[in-house]
Amino acid sequence: MSEIQYKKVMIVMGSTSDWPHMKPASELLSEFNIEHHSTVVSAHRTPERMYEFAREAENQGTEIIIAGAGGSAHLPGMIAAISHLPVIGVPVQSKFNDGLDSLMSIVQMPRGVAVACQGVGSMGAYNAAVLSLQILSLGDPKLREAFSSWRKAKRSAVQLDLEP
Numbered sequence: 001m002s003e004i005q006y007k008k009v010m011i012v013m014g015s016t017s018d019w020p021h022m023k024p025a026s027e028l029l030s031e032f033n034i035e036h037h038s039t040v041v042s043a044h045r046t047p048e049r050m051y052e053f054a055r056e057a058e059n060q061g062t063e064i065i066i067a068g069a070g071g072s073a074h075l076p077g078m079i080a081a082i083s084h085l086p087v088i089g090v091p092v093q094s095k096f097n098d099g100l101d102s103l104m105s106i107v108q109m110p111r112g113v114a115v116a117c118q119g120v121g122s123m124g125a126y127n128a129a130v131l132s133l134q135i136l137s138l139g140d141p142k143l144r145e146a147f148s149s150w151r152k153a154k155r156s157a158v159q160l161d162l163e164p
């Protein structure tokens, strides 16, 4: 089993085929210089790796887990069942139903085991990073300031007036 490089934010996904959908999360975290690492951890194909990851992440200094999966999409929920860290789930587009199946799977967690489920695909992955920044900002005033300026810039960039 290859060693897992634990970072403050971990972006895990069920397959390399999920990476194009998950990459926007990594890009936004890089913009804010947040230590993070992306890796494949499959609930079905590498269950021991998933178990080890979920059990060890908190001990190794990870604070937030972003987990993307498609289809039956068990990964975020299984990690949340094992770890006490906040898990942000990203439903990845599947061939079968455009990701609606992934969304329904991730969002329907049983009472007492929570996953912060985002929208389907790259938009959801991007927002998973936004939520991570907000969570990390709670204990980091400098990051809070940077996040607040970023939001202000986004707000100013909204085009309000359209062609007549």
Ligand code: RP5
Binding pocket: 013, 014, 015, 016, 017, 018, 042, 044, 068, 069, 070, 071, 073, 092
């Ligand atoms: C899930 O199955 C993965 O998260 C991926 O979205 C989906 C398909 O995986 P591949 O067959 O492309 O490896 O476990």
